[in-house]
Amino acid sequence: MKKLIKLIATFFYLGYAPWLPGTVASGAAVLLYFLFRGNLYFYTFFLLLVTAAGFLVCAPAERIFQEKDSKKIVIDEVAGLLLAFWGLAPEPILIITGFFIFRILDGIKVYPANKIEKLDGACGIMGDDLIAGLYTNIILQIAIRILPWI
Numbered sequence: 001m002k003k004l005i006k007l008i009a010t011f012f013y014l015g016y017a018p019w020l021p022g023t024v025a026s027g028a029a030v031l032l033y034f035l036f037r038g039n040l041y042f043y044t045f046f047l048l049l050v051t052a053a054g055f056l057v058c059a060p061a062e063r064i065f066q067e068k069d070s071k072k073i074v075i076d077e078v079a080g081l082l083l084a085f086w087g088l089a090p091e092p093i094l095i096i097t098g099f100f101i102f103r104i105l106d107g108i109k110v111y112p113a114n115k116i117e118k119l120d121g122a123c124g125i126m127g128d129d130l131i132a133g134l135y136t137n138i139i140l141q142i143a144i145r146i147l148p149w150i
Contacts, residue, residue: 002064005057005060005061005064006061006064006072008053008054008056008057008075009054009057009058009060009061009064009072009073009074009075010061010072010073010074010075011025011028011074011075011077011078014028014074015070015071015072015073015074016072021071021072021074022071022074022077022103022106023077023103024074025074025075025077025078026077026078026080026081026099026102026103027099028078029077029078029081029082029085030081030085030095030099032046032078032082033081033082033085033090033095034090037085037090040087043082043086044086046082047079047082047083047086050075050078050079050082051079051083051126051130053075054075054076054078054079054122054125054126055122055123055126056122057075057122058073058075058076058121058122058125058126059120059121059122059125061073062121062125069117069124069125073125075126076125076126076128076129076130077106077129079126079129079130079133080102080106080129080130080131080132080133080136081099081102081133082133083130083133083134083136083137084098084101084102084132084133084134084136084137084140085098085137085140086137087137087141088137088140088141088144089144094140094143094144097140097143098136098137098140101136101139101140102132102133102136105131105132105135105136106128106129106132109128109132110131110132110135112131113127113128113131113132114128116128116131
């Protein structure tokens with residue numbers, strides 16, 4: 001069971017990347033976006049599946065890694081970035097901009113993410129990234145309506 005928890009929490013061991021594992025996992029999420037973007041229903045199902053899996057494994061993964069919100073746990077970044085791109089067209093400028101907005105918002109923890117990340121277990125681990133993803137999606141949705149060339 002520990003191996004399965006590690007597999008899911010590290011998103012197929014991307015959490016073991018020697019440098020910036022969260023960014024590496026976010027990059028993998030971009031690839032998943034391109035793979036599943038053609039079918040919004042499947043994309044939504046996959047987003048919900050990844051999110052549910054994250055909520056299920058993050059607390060046990062913390063105990064396995066013996067570290068609060070271990071950098072090895074990256075399923076939260078995958079779920080957050082998938083949420084950031086939900087319903088968006090695959091325009092390169094949107095994807096590149098969205099990736100950086102998500103990483104910045106995930107790093108600076110805009111309210112209420114800064115409060116939620118302090119919660120114990122899965123809610124703290126998953127919550128701040130999902131908020132960063134939601135904020136990123138909102139920013140991008142507004143941008144495509146205000147800036148017609150996007």
